[in-house]
Amino acid sequence: MNTKVVINRLATGVPGLDEVLGGGLPEYSFNLIAGPPGCGKTTLAHQIMFALATRERPALYFTVLGEPPLKMLRYQQQFDFFDSEVINQSIRFINLADDALAGNLDQVLRRIVTEVETHSPALVFVDSFRSVALANNSTGNPHNILQQFVQELGMLMTSWQATTFLIGEYFTESDPNPVFTVADGIIWLRQSVERNSMVRKIEIMKMRGQPTLPGLHTFRIASSGLEIFAPVRSAAAVSEQPASTDTRIAMGTPRLDEMLGGGLPSGYSLLIAGPSGSGKSILASSFLAEGARCGEKGIIAAFEQRPNRARNRTLTNLIDAGHVSLVDSRAPDLSIDEIVLQLLNEIDRLKATRVVIDSLSGFELAVAPTFRTDFRESLARMVTALAATGVTVLMTSELEDRYTDLRFSPYGTAFLTDAIIVQRYVEIDSRLRRMMAVVKVRASAHSNELREYQIDDAGLLIGDIVTNQDGLLSGRSTKITLPAAGSTATDSRGSGSMP
Amino acid sequence: MESSISNRIEIELARRFEDRMDVELIANALVSLWQEIDTALRPIIGQRGVAALYQRSLHLASRTYPWLATSHDGNQISIDFVHLKMLLMQQQRDGLIAGGSLLFKIFYDLLISLVGPSLTERLLRSVGAHLFSGPPAQDYA
Secondary structure (H helix, E strand, C coil): CCCCCCCCEECCCCCCHHHHHCCCEECCCEEEEECCCCCCHHHHHHHHHHHHCCCCCCEEEEECCCCCHHHHHHHHCCCCCCCHHHECCCEEEEECHHHHHCCCHHHHHHHHHHHHHHHCCCEEEEECHHHHHHHCCCCCCHHHHHHHHHHHHHHHHHHCCCEEEEEECCCCCCCCCHHHHHCCEEEEEEEEEECCEEEEEEEEEEECCCCCCCCCEEEEEECCEEEECCCHHHHCCCCCCCCCCCCEECCCCCCHHHHCCCCEECCCEEEEEECCCCCHHHHHHHHHHHHHHCCCCEEEEECCCCHHHHCCHHHHHHHHCCCEEEECCCCCCCCHHHHHHHHHHHHHHHCCCEEEEECHHHHHHHCCHHHHCCHHHHHHHHHHHHHHCCCEEEEEEECCCCCCCCCCCCCCHHHHCCEEEEEEEEEECCEEEEEEEEEEECCCCECCCCEEEEEECCEEEEEEECCCEECHHHCCCEECCCCCCCCCCCCCCCCCECC | CCCHHHHHHHHHHHHHCCCCCCHHHHHHHHHHHHHHHHHHHHHHHHHHHHHHHHHHHHHHHCCCCHHHCCCCCCCCCCCCHHHHHHHHHCCCHHHHHHHHHHHHHHHHHHHHHHHCHHHHHHHCCCCCHHHHHCCCHHHHC
16 A cells, blocks of 8 residues: 555646646645746736635735735736635735834744634745845844744644745845745746847746756746746657658649659658748748648748738738648747747647748747757757657758858758758859759658759749759859760769668 | 725715714714725735825815815824824714715725726725615614
């Protein structure tokens, strides 16, 4: 028989928080919500309280000094979770300012105990805890007095079977504050400012008895309250089934399927790299249009600077007809985790099979500066998370046309994707012409031909292999003089070779 | 938004004390209502918080009824009920009900402007229950 205590974990009602906490909030735990002013501590506390408090599980919210309760109620009720009807029923606010102003922590503690005895709350919040400490005007060592106070409070609250939250402003986590030792859980909220953007981040520095997700996680405060963007690995139900080349899907661009060795294997990720104006977005639209023609739903994450002007008609029609869902986030604090979560939600909602990210370059500009350092790692996580859902992903990438340097993407992302198509401008007969080639299709035969293509109203028109030019990718192509009839000067490697 | 509770208080006061000239009775009823407000709000916003709202209401109401003007400084720790009763006792019946009701209305409106009508209604729901559901004034005396 298992005689270990079973710790009940409470669902906090804050999107993403339970995942980051490692499965919810342990019941009867003694927690600290810390962070600088304006980071969302009080909002987080209220959101948790309104989600958890019931008549059977009432909450007491002690306000001490600092933000006047009227102001707090005024601003907190702007959030959707705030319900006036439950005030004085499942939720009671209790002001301890008069006790705190007396400067005696014993008196504050006594008052808390009296209220707890009267109302038997299952949830207790003390906001702000730092002001409790500041209110203490005794002459003893403030750390010792505070530690004693916190220990007594923690012991009392646990004995009273209350899950407790101390909310406080702490600017540095290195401060050897005794509260940190006593607390079962420490939830730290931060604001990361870089250039003109501010990104909110949450860290579970400590949560006794459960495996939290380490690291900083982005969150946003909207009218619904806090939403935490847990890392995709935990958010997605990862299925480890590898994509198979057995099922192939059509790209919607004539002759491209043939170049790919019979279409793109379903569940693959494809990178289309090319310079500006080479037709990457057109190819992506055709990919989605072909999906719509086959009755499949698609999603496009678009990061153009001017979405309405830049978007082509095919795509607009697909979006209007409901075949394609547009994920178009322009938040200044956009994180990759957030966009991945949006994509995964849309995939799930629409049962989508085709996803386009147009483009990685625009995406990099769209995410907040603080995420750009880790862009490549985050991109890898995104590709993995999307692949895990089984969708086929097409990503475009702006490629600077450098003839001395054959690259496929500016992020070294080529290895991340299962297939790569590269597009280039070449000069032939004093004309700027477009070429494309399939560079890679993992575990599949494909063409290695450099094909010329043109763009017209119908999309990309892929022509034949360029047979009488050499050195096209170097930018200095040379015309090959054809020898006598019956033989060919080009190395006609043709389609069907392995990469 | 109309402060329905304060309107109800005015109507109820007028009805209950109709044809009665007992100023002390009316003043006691008004003070009792303020004590109920204090009891309802004090745990939530603290006695200084309630006192600050009350002081502001007195100040605003005194523009219409100068007899409500108070010489107290603006930093009261709690509502001075003795002083309030003294102010009320100096009035005639009609002015007392009208001024007393306006003071309630201003207080409610002030609270509504700060925390909205639904929370105000929730916080002060119990206030006046005694007045509305209690025995008629003549038995009350």
